[in-house]
Amino acid sequence: MTYTQRKQRDLWEREPIFSPSSNNKNYPVKFIDLFAGIGGFRIALEKEGFKCVFSSEINKHCQKVYEDNFKEKPYGDITKINPIDIPQFEVLVGGFPCQPFSISGHKKGFDDTRGTLFFDIARIIDKRHPKLVILENVKHFIHHDKGRTLRIIINTLKELDYFVSYQLLNANDFGLPQNRERIFIVASKIQYFQFEKLQKIPTPQLKDFLDKKGDFEILKKEEYTLIKNPKVQQPSGLIFVGYRNKNCWKKGVRPNTSHLSRVHRQPNRIYSIHGTHPTIPSQETSGRFFIYNDEKQYVRKLTLNECYKIMGFENFKPYHLVAESYKQIGNSVAIPVIRAIAKETKNQGLIRRNCCEVIV
Ligand SMILES: C[S@@+](CC[C@H](N)C(=O)[O-])C[C@H]1O[C@@H](n2cnc3c(N)ncnc32)[C@H](O)[C@@H]1O
Structure with missing residues (x-):
């Protein structure tokens, strides 16, 4: 010194x-x-x-x-x-x-x-x-x-x-x-x-941070698959409940495993509102974060406002470009x-x- x-x-x-x-x-x-x-x-x-x-x-x-x-x-x-x-x-x-x-x-x-x-x-x-x-x-x-x-x-x-x-x-x-x-x-x-x-502070449930109303993007029933007996994962608090029925990779995939490419791709995964949400990343510019509400029996996209809320932002003025906003919040x-x-x-x-x- x-x-x-x-x-x-x-x-x-x-x-x-x-x-x-x-x-x-x-x-x-x-x-x-x-x-x-x-x-x-x-x-x-x-x-x-x-x-x-x-x-x-x-x-x-x-x-x-x-x-x-x-x-x-x-x-x-x-x-x-x-x-x-x-x-x-x-x-x-x-x-x-x-x-x-x-x-x-x-x-x-x-x-x-x-x-x-x-x-x-x-x-x-x-x-x-x-x-x-x-x-x-x-x-x-x-x-x-x-x-x-x-x-x-x-x-x-x-x-x-x-x-x-x-x-x-x-x-x-x-x-x-x-x-x-x-x-x-x-x-x-x-x-x-x-x-x-x-x-x-104890971990809250995602459901307590959701918008009460809004123009929600709700998926049709045929657009997703729910799994049986979902479990809370610890210590993350995530409850993986299903995946979107997006196209699967077929080439170079072992028989009967093609659905796994859906399950393992983060933008295809669906999580319960009774658990936590995965990390909001900065690379996801279209906000493909999907949540399952068992009370309302639907799967919908998390709104941008909800993304701000689960980062702890309140009354924040977001940007006019949605893709930039997703990057910024992540x-x-x-x-x-x-x-x-x-x-x-x-x-x-x-x-x-x-x-x-x-x-x-
Ligand atoms: C991980 S982010 C930090 C975000 C910030 N903590 C927040 O709450 O939004 C890193 C930031 O560094 C900025 N950055 C990168 N290079 C920089 C530079 N040369 N000078 C100033 N800022 C820079 C990026 O634009 C980016 O917004």
Whole structure:
């Protein structure tokens, strides 16, 4: 640790800790929202009393949605940001795209991150040293490049003087009826974040999140097959009840197994409203998510509004292009999970006032 960094940490140690119970309206904790998408992190942190002072998002469609909802157009390409131009902040958050690091890297730290978008997060941290960093990524990130990607990121954050913790969390443990596992990395200047202290909420049923009325796309009876004795799968909470009768692959398929190609393709699968919904992915632009309502005896498509609800979005202004909206929501974050983390960082005293000096 350099002399300047040591001095900075000594100063932080003497600062008052934010009270976990209050939202500190007069001195809100300031954060920057990187890879902001449609602002999932922002909604969660604002609900916990944090204040957004800067955002960055390169995609024009996301920028428009962000502006419609937060009255602020995010800065574009993160690679063009000069860290010293960002206003003062204490917390950095972002769900960054997962990219492989160059195989030529040997140091397994900061230098290995060059040429990736994580490098841009690291160079902002290096210049501004926020007290807290919260990052989110897809589940397979843990095994990406045989675990090397995660290792380099953790080593880089350690090299930048942080206590780093990470954990796989499922949205279904935080009051949402969605089986959505994501990795969360929390880096703190004060001490390790204790994920085990997160307040969990029992998994609700999908039926409690459904629109009461609407122009539902209901399938005809001959368009699907229901299976006998469906069971709840654990720990996902999914109840697979049937599949759509789409065309089967016939070529190169063993006799009497062709129906399996229907069953195993995610857009063909149908789930009960008494369980959870599978992860809303970012690749599905036509919203082929089908649910079975046994009370009404029909199979219908989940509406876009319901997709927002099972990610924790409320009263959100969606985009006028439906395909883009499906992509955006699948790329976003489960809001209650981020909210629980943000709340717990306050409880654990990881946020103190007056932070984020420019270190040059
Ligand atoms: C996984 S999504 C994050 C979504 C966000 N957490 C939300 O709640 O909607 C990653 C985002 O990074 C954005 N992105 C990719 N490259 C970028 C760059 N060079 N500068 C800024 N944003 C970028 C993408 O457009 C995408 O919206």
